[in-house]
Amino acid sequence: MIRVLLLIGILAAAMWFGPMLVNNAGYIKIIVAGTVFETTLLGLSLLILALIAVTWFIGIVLRKLLRLQHISFNFFRWRRQRKAQQAYELGLQAYAKQQWKLASQHLAKACHDDFMLEEKRLFAAYAAFYAGDINQANSYIAALSAESNSTLFVQADLLLQQDQAAQACVLLRDKVTADTEDKGLGQLYLYALQQAGQWQQLLQVVPLAIKQQWFDKDKWRQQRFDIYPAAISQLSQQQRFDENADYWLNLPAKERKSTAANVGRAWAMAQSGQNEAAEKLLVSQLQLDELPLVLPYLRKIPLGKSVLKLRKQAQHWLRDHASNGYVYALLAYLAEQEGEPQQAEIAWHKARQYEPKLG
Known part of the structure; x- marks a missing residue:
């Protein structure tokens, strides 16, 4: 608006003063240090415009x-x-x-x-x-910019936040390749596959995530538990999990033998009614230092009353770590499996007492 008003003002001034300046160009004489400059007012104006x-x-x-x-x-x-x-x-x-x-x-x-x-x-x-x-x-x-990874990231991220994980996977699938240098894009693709429940595709992408180091060492330790228990148990329920399949054999041996993978196997066993075998596998794999990572997934495993060995293991840990809230949380889970709600509540109280974030 200001520009329009200024333009109108300039045009009005030009219409008013233009003819007068042409017919009466004026005369200007400037003397500086003995040097004389003579010109017309119109000429000086043009010179100033040229300088500008x-x-x-x-x-x-x-x-x-x-x-x-x-x-x-x-x-x-x-x-x-x-x-x-x-x-x-x-x-x-x-x-x-x-x-x-x-x-x-x-x-x-x-x-x-x-x-x-x-x-x-x-x-x-x-x-x-x-x-x-x-x-x-x-x-x-x-x-x-359509070619920017940032554009792709925000598109997929907002789709995920709208619970449209499958669309986010389609958007990212062709972009996350062996040449991908954007770790954030790779991480988002893993999250999208998890949210969409595309477990087999998720396991196929894991070697790429490890090779390109989408996560640092500590975060990948957590990612194992976010990936393997759910992937193995869900694929087993669909009768699609096969340890001889390429998507599993292509994983590094360390991944296939990890605690997270074995928790997934135990979960699948329990779902198929092999509770004792599931408990035996868990007892052989559980480590006290991994209990904070294992516990959220362990609590989803329906062991029923096949928890005696796990209870003994937890009580053994308590002898040397009497203030470990995660061990009490494990005992609470075992009591729930055995149908002892009062014992479970007591154990949960102890767990929250020593580890408030469990509340």
Whole structure:
């Protein structure tokens, strides 16, 4: 609006003063240090305009050479950039505070300037999504570079958060290959496969995840328990788990023999009624230091009353680790399996006493 008003003002001034300047060009004489400059007012005006044009051209060249494209010598552009930068700062602050609607409003204003535009659109897409405006979020995603891994990540991530894991898997399947360098994309693909229940495909991807180190050592230790127990038990229920199949044999031996994999085997045995064999396998595999990782999955295994050996193992651990809350949680699970709710409640009380996060 300001530009339009200025343009109208300039045109009006030109119409008013133009004919007068042409017919009465004026005369200007400047004497500096004995040097005399003589020209007309119109000539001086044209000279000033030429100097402005040269200055503008030099500014463009300097911006290109010094890579200062985000800096503008144009007042109006500079003003717009400054407002956009302020909006970006306020948007990030609101984003950090999880004030999604406010963040979405500020980031929308920040997108009016093209400096760091891709990053602004990424944040704006998430802010709009969390604010409940899915259409607006999709519009930001559509404006992102189609070839960028970041675009693919945000598309798949938002699909996962809308419980559309199967679509996320389709989106990521062709992009997560042996040449993938984006570990975040690989991690998201694993999560999508887990959420979609595509267990066989998940096991096929594991060697790639290990080779490319999508997770560090500690996180992969947790990932084993997120993958193998559910994958093996679910595939066994569907009568599709085969230890001679390529998807299993292609796994490193360390993975196939891991505690997590054996918990999955025990789970599958218990589901097929082999409770005693499942308990025997668990007793041979469980380690005290892995109990925090094992327990969430162990509690899903329907052992029934076949828990005597496990109970003895837990009591043995308690003799040397009387304040270990996870051992008490194990005892609570065993009591539940034996149909002793009172004993289970007592054990759970002890477990929460020594390990509050179990509550």
